[in-house]
Amino acid sequence: MESTIRDLNLAPQGQLKIDWAAAHMPVLNHLRQDFEREQPFAGKKIVICLHQEAKTAYLAKVIQAGGAQVAVVASNPLSTQDDVVAALVKGGIRAHAWYGATLDEYRRHLNLALDFGPDYIIDDGGDLVSTIHKERRELLGKVKGGAEETTTGILRLKAMDKSQELGFPMVAVNDAESKYLFDNRYGTGQSVWDGIMRTTNLVVAGKTVVVAGYGWCGKGVALRAKGLGARVIVTEVNPIRANEAWMDGFEVMPMLEAAKQGDVFITVTGNKDVIRAEHFRVMKAGAILCNAGHFDVEVSRVELEQLAQSHRLVRPNIVEYTLPGGKEIYLLAEGRLVNLAAGDGHPAEVMDMTFALQALALHFLVTHQGTLENRVYGVPKEIDEQVATLRLKSLNLSIDSLTAEQQAYLAAWE
DSSP: OOOBOSOGGGHHHHHHHHHHHHHTOHHHHHHHHHHHHHOTTTTOEEEEEEOOSHHHHHHHHHHHHTTOEEEEEESOTTTOOHHHHHHHHHTTOEEEOOTTOOHHHHHHHHHHHHTTOOSEEEESSSHHHHHHHHTOGGGTTTOOEEEEOSHHHHHHHHHHHHTTOOOSOEEEGGGSHHHIIIIIIIIHHHHHHHHHHHHHOOOOTTOEEEEEOOSHHHHHHHHHHHHTTOEEEEEOSOHHHHHHHHHTTOEEOOHHHHTTTOSEEEEOSSOSOSBOHHHHTTSOTTEEEEEOSSSTTSBOHHHHHHHOSEEEEEETTEEEEEOTTSOEEEEEGGGSBHHHHSSOOSOHHHHHHHHHHHHHHHHHHHHTTTTSOSSEEEOOHHHHHHHHHHHHHHTTOOOOOOOHHHHHHHHOOO
C-alpha cells in the first residue's frame, strides 16, 4: 500500500494551499533552487512526521526536489488537512494521514510510513523515534539520522542520549536561535490567538488570560494576549522564568489561585496535568480551556469528564462540560494544539525559517554520514546564521559587518 489518505480528488484545492504557502516562504524557495541543482538527497528515502498542512507540505516538496523519495505521516490527527495530503500524493509523495484518525489509526499510519524504510527522518514530538526504538528496531541499522522539530521531542531525545539508548544521530532543530526566537515566540503567539478567536468568536480585550508556562512559546502567547487588551497571569514552576514574567509586566501566581480568576486558560508547558480537577472546581462559569503544548495531556480531559455531569459539542472544536451546580467550562480542540487543531498553524513567513533549518539539518546529516555519533547535536551555528541571512535578504534588509580591527579587538583578551 503506497498511501493511506481520505480522497485523492481533494488534491486541486490542497495544491492551491501549498502554492500560497510557497509564495510566502522565500528562504525555502532559495534552498529549493540549490537542491534542484545539487541533488543532495538523491537515492535517499526520507520520512517526515509533521503536522500535515500546507507549510509542511512545501517542506516535503523541497526535500523531494533535492532528489529524495519522500513519505509523510501526521504528527497530530486533528491538524491534518486532507486536501493538502491528497496534493502531496498527486505530486509523487507517499502519505499516511487523515483528519481525525483514531489512536489505533495514528499508530498504524506511523508504522506504514516506516515500512518505507527511511534513510533519514524529520520528527515532531519524537513519535517516529519512539516507534523505531520500541517497535521497529530492525530499522536502527537503516536510519542514518534525523532532525527534531519541538521542545517536547528534544526532551525525549536528550533523555535517550543520556541513557545511551539513541540508535542514530539527531539534530535538535528547536534549539536553533532562528527557530525558537521566531517560530516559538512569534509563530505560536499569533497562531494560538488565531485559533482561539476563530473558534470562539469572542473578544479578548478585558478578559483575564492565564498562560501556563513562560518558555519561548508562552512568552509569545502572553505578549499577544497583552497586545489584544487582556489582563495576563503567568503560572510557572521555574523561578527564573517566573521572575522574567514578572519583570515583563505580567502577574505571577500558582495555578490554583489563577484558576479562580481566569477567563481563558492556555497551557504551554510540555508537561501533563497542568490543569486538573482541583483547578476545574474553583474556576468561574464560562471559563475557556485550551492547550498549545505538543500533546493533549496538559489539560486533564479525563478528570474533567469524570467531574462533569454532562458534556456536549456547542460549536465546532468547542465542548461544553457541565459541572455539579450547573457551572459550564469549555474545552477547545479536545485539548490538542489549538493553533493547529482549530486553526492553520504558524504563519508561513515564520515557518519558512524553521523548515529551512530542517532542510539544512538533513543536508548536514547526509554530508556527515558515518562521522557522527548516536547522540543529539545542535544545529551548527553557520546553518543558523545562513537561514537568518537568507531571511534578511528576502526582506531586502542589510546589516553592518565587522571591520578587521573590530574583529581583532573582540578576539583580544588584553
